[in-house]
Amino acid sequence: MNDKTFNLVKTMTELQATSGFENNVRDVMREKMTPNVDEVVQDGLGGIFGIRNNADTNAPKIMTAAHMDEVGFMLAAINDNGLFSVRPLGGWNPFVVSSQRFTLTTRSGQTYPIISSSVSPHLLRGDNHQNATPQINDILFDGGFESAAEAREFGIAPGDYIVPDVETIKTANGKNIISKAWDNRYGCTAVLETLGKLKDTTLPNTLFAGANVQEEVGLRGTPGAVNMLKPDLFFAVDCSAANDLETTKGTFGHLGEGTLIRIYDPRLVTLPRLKEFLLDTASDNNIPYQYFVSQGGTDAGAAQTENNGIPSSVIGVCARYIHTHQTMFSIRDYEAAKELLEKTILGLDRSTVDTIIKG
Incomplete structure (x- = not known):
């Protein structure tokens, strides 16, 4: 991780913004997204999204959403x-x-x-x-x-x-970071970096990329945002609890083993064609990944039941000790998830989206 990325991680995780009071993060998101998108929009509850328009009116609409609130x-x-x-x-x-x-x-x-x-x-x-x-x-x-x-x-x-109130620091070996609020300033950071990297790239879709509000109190920000933007596919960019302190056998979420491919949680069963697209994207680009079964949900679970059904999934990372003052997460996992987010956006043209939705 270069200094620029670490400084962005430090900035985003040290910001203080809980559910319903996301303005500190929203202000930074708006500032950093604006140069890399065609326009910035905000929904009625305060979710904020940068839009990359497409000259092709038939281009699919892809939505990637972090959430700004922390516990x-x-x-x-x-x-x-x-x-x-x-x-x-x-x-x-x-x-x-x-x-x-x-x-x-x-x-x-x-x-x-x-x-x-x-x-x-x-x-x-x-x-x-x-x-x-x-x-x-x-x-x-x-x-x-x-x-x-x-x-x-x-x-x-x-x-x-x-x-x-916590300071963000690296571990002694330089492989991990300790901070608060990686759930879900991970997603905010990944979205910002991805928009910056894709600024001058022609996309095969119309892209809505940003962050929702009030995820931590029941996924409340998602319905308004997806009803406003009406995407064809939705990807939550979110952090989940690692379960690797005692064993990695039979558990899900292991630090350093790559991005998470979520196949199930109580509110989401990832559709097979969408799951296969993510698996193929990770494999084709040599992105390390791990399967993930979660006991908690994300905004993907709320998005999929809106607008007559929106196929949804999660591009995630795990972290130890989430929802506390001190969370530990892997730099390698972040880099893998960020690459999967980028390659996913680049791979979703009209034909691929139609195949995912209609078979």
């Missing part, structure tokens, strides 16, 4: 003692939330450092004071304010959002 929290109430009760935005393991650094952003855009409380084992629920699983609602957030009145004086109010 975070919303401030639900300011307690009398100045601490904050919150509600999660996205899926959090409660064991990883306590005693971490976050940033709180007010409605005016002011930011403040805060930390999550650590619940004493003596206070955890359970028989005979045995450790019990903490609940998100048990964990308070602390900005050092002495009272609710003092917090309000700083412009803090219910509805403000809270996001992890």
Whole structure:
């Protein structure tokens, strides 16, 4: 990975934007997409897409979509003692939330450092004071304010959002990166780099490339975006959980083994012809890949049921410890996924798309 790409990864992962509050990422996406596309459009919920038009009115319409939001929290109430009760935005393991650094952003855009409380084992629920699983609602957030009145004086109010505060770094061997929010600033970074690389290339399709909103709270941004753009095929560009800590036998998602070819998740069964196209594209271009069966969904699952059905799939990577402050991911996997995204776009002409859709 060259310095330019790493600096983009660092920029995108250190941005703070949770579900419904994606403006920080959207602003950067707009800035970096604009020179490489014919126009930039935004849907009603805030998803943003660069469009590469095609002179051929019969050219197929291809949509590649990351999502801008990361998991975070919303401030639900300011307690009398100045601490904050919150509600999660996205899926959090409660064991990883306590005693971490976050940033709180007010409605005016002011930011403040805060930390999550650590619940004493003596206070955890359970028989005979045995450790019990903490609940998100048990964990308070602390900005050092002495009272609710003092917090309000700083412009803090219910509805403000809270996001992890983390620096992006490389591992000692230079093969991996540690950051927050690779789910899914991976997709945002890959889309931006691919648009830049294809800027002066004639495409066999009309391309919509960008990112949705509110994926982490139920794939909410996708329906509006695909109904606005009406693509023939949809590709989510997303990050999934690695499962390789104890064994790679019988598990899915192994760091360093290539991009993910998703064949199943609870909301998506990749259509056979679309799966075969991705497999052929990876094989023909010597792109390392691994099959992936997921326990969670992506925007592809939401896209495929819109507009009378849109064949959809995922161009993905895996990462360890997603939905936490510290995620680890492979540079090699990113490079493989980015190449698959590029070659997929270049391979989808009208004949190929018709074959995928109609057989």
